[in-house]
Amino acid sequence: MKFKGLKIQHQILIGFLAFTVLIVVVLWFFQVGLLNTFYKAIKHSEIKQMAITASQFTDEEELLVFLEDINKNNNIDIKITEADGQNIASVTSFSNITFRGLSASLCAGIYAQTLANGGEYLEWVTLDNIGGGYEELVYLYATPGDDGKLYILNSRVTPVDATVDTLQVQLWCVTAIMIVVSTALALFLARKISRPIMDINEAAKQFATADYSIKFIPQGARETHELAYTLNYAAAELSQVENLRRELIANVSHDLRTPLTMITGFAEVMKDIPDENTAENLQIIIDESDRLRKLVNDLLDVSRLESGSVEFKQERVNITRLVDDILMRFEKLVDFEFEFYRGNDINVVGDELRLTQVIYNLISNAVNYSLDDKTIIVRQSVVDGDFVLIEVEDRGEGIEQDKLKYIWDRYYKVDKNHQRAIVGSGVGLSIVKKIIDSHGGSYGVKSKFGVGSTFWFKLKIDQKLLEDTNI
Ligand code: ADP
Numbered sequence: 331m332k333f334k335g336l337k338i339q340h341q342i343l344i345g346f347l348a349f350t351v352l353i354v355v356v357l358w359f360f361q362v363g364l365l366n367t368f369y370k371a372i373k374h375s376e377i378k379q380m381a382i383t384a385s386q387f388t389d390e391e392e393l394l395v396f397l398e399d400i401n402k403n404n405n406i407d408i409k410i411t412e413a414d415g416q417n418i419a420s421v422t423s424f425s426n427i428t429f430r431g432l433s434a435s436l437c438a439g440i441y442a443q444t445l446a447n448g449g450e451y452l453e454w455v456t457l458d459n460i461g462g463g464y465e466e467l468v469y470l471y472a473t474p475g476d477d478g479k480l481y482i483l484n485s486r487v488t489p490v491d492a493t494v495d496t497l498q499v500q501l502w503c504v505t506a507i508m509i510v511v512s513t514a515l516a517l518f519l520a521r522k523i524s525r526p527i528m529d530i531n532e533a534a535k536q537f538a539t540a541d542y543s544i545k546f547i548p549q550g551a552r553e554t555h556e557l558a559y560t561l562n563y564a565a566a567e568l569s570q571v572e573n574l575r576r577e578l579i580a581n582v583s584h585d586l587r588t589p590l591t592m593i594t595g596f597a598e599v600m601k602d603i604p605d606e607n608t609a610e611n612l613q614i615i616i617d618e619s620d621r622l623r624k625l626v627n628d629l630l631d632v633s634r635l636e637s638g639s640v641e642f643k644q645e646r647v648n649i650t651r652l653v654d655d656i657l658m659r660f661e662k663l664v665d666f667e668f669e670f671y672r673g674n675d676i677n678v679v680g681d682e683l684r685l686t687q688v689i690y691n692l693i694s695n696a697v698n699y700s701l702d703d704k705t706i707i708v709r710q711s712v713v714d715g716d717f718v719l720i721e722v723e724d725r726g727e728g729i730e731q732d733k734l735k736y737i738w739d740r741y742y743k744v745d746k747n748h749q750r751a752i753v754g755s756g757v758g759l760s761i762v763k764k765i766i767d768s769h770g771g772s773y774g775v776k777s778k779f780g781v782g783s784t785f786w787f788k789l790k791i792d793q794k795l796l797e798d799t800n801i
Pocket of ligand 1: 691695696699724726727728729737738741742743744756757758759760783
């Protein structure tokens with residue numbers, strides 16, 4: 331099957347390269363494209379600030395000191411005239427052609443024009459003829475009013491183009507290095523990230539063909555480690571389910587076949603031999619049909635419980651009386667001695683029919699797995715304040731410790747060669763587990779192989795009802 335989308339490593343590679351290209355473009359744009367604009371804007375604001383500061387001096391001496399200062403430190407020549415063009419001050423350090431040609435009348439004209447222009451005027455002049463490669467910034471600033479003045483500032487700056495040229499060379503180097511480094515890094519990372527995913531993918535393909543022996547190797551990032559562990563766990567679970575499924579088919583077909591053989595056998599005998607047409611034989615057919623029905627019901631129950639399609643009632647259940655009733659029925663059916671140690675009647679909230687099933691299954695197991703000692707003890711006690719504990723103890727064959735954790739799984743049977751005539755389908759305890767879980771209770775077993783088992787479950791007591799009965 332062909333899947334859409336790029337491979338992880340290609341995606342990482344493309345992502346990295348796109349990121350590098352973006353960074354380089356941004357760098358070029360700011361360093362080369364916008365540098366001139368930035369530079370001029372900064373120079374403009376600098377020189378404007380100087381003019382404004384100069385215009386704020388009232389003391390001529392101080393003004394002169396300031397002008398000399400900016401001339402020396404900022405490389406700015408400055409000339410100040412009255413509105414009519416009369417010179418007030420002029421500080422210049424380079425042979426300033428601009429200033430030299432300025433007569434008083436010209437200055438007066440410039441003053442008027444600058445005022446008309448909003449009080450300032452800026453011009454960048456390229457001076458190719460002087461020393462080759464200077465730029466001059468001419469800034470005019472005019473203050474209005476009777477004592478209005480004209481400030482002519484002139485600054486020589488190295489043209490930014492030269493700097494841009496230097497930067498460009500540098501940027502080419504940076505671009506080349508970045509592309510090489512990011513490609514190498516992208517290739518390395520892409521391999522590092524995609525390798526474990528590719529391995530897991532390969533293993534998963536095999537897993538999909540129901541090969542549960544596959545091992546997913548945890549490697550790479552934490553997520554891929556986790557993924558490998560999860561898949562290993564799923565593989566183990568599925569293989570267990572698969573084994574159980576195989577066992578179930580074997581067991582169920584065996585369980586179904588035995589009563590069916592009996593039914594058809596007896597029916598045929600009764601048909602062929604008129605003397606055999608007895609009530610006793612009919613009873614056998616009825617009993618075997620009952621067993622079949624129970625088996626089918628159990629299997630249906632467990633699948634319904636597992637699919638979650640069963641709705642549990644929320645009713646008051648007198649659990650003590652329930653145990654009593656069930657024990658009474660068993661006493662009539664089997665030749666066992668049942669002892670029930672009970673205190674006061676206890677109520678719980680739940681589904682009576684389902685809870686009957688729980689108690690029935692536990693007692694029926696105790697009967698089925700008992701050996702010579704046919705004593706079964708049932709205990710009811712209050713534990714942890716508001717929980718009722720029901721224990722069913724038998725003196726039967728017990729369960730080996732290593733098998734204990736599996737008995738609650740559906741279709742699990744400890745001994746496959748057990749006497750099939752009395753033993754069930756392997757779903758009884760999984761039904762118990764589902765029902766108790768759905769009632770918010772807990773369950774468990776203590777067992778000693780060869781000595782016996784005690785199965786128990788715990789449910790919350792319906793305190794409200796206890797209080798009611800106390801009144
Ligand atoms: P089954 O229908 O086979 O009894 P269950 O789910 O009720 O199925 O029980 C699962 C397995 O647990 C049984 O096959 C049996 O091996 C073991 N088991 C259950 N109850 C007892 C018990 N009281 N004593 C010994 N083994 C038990």
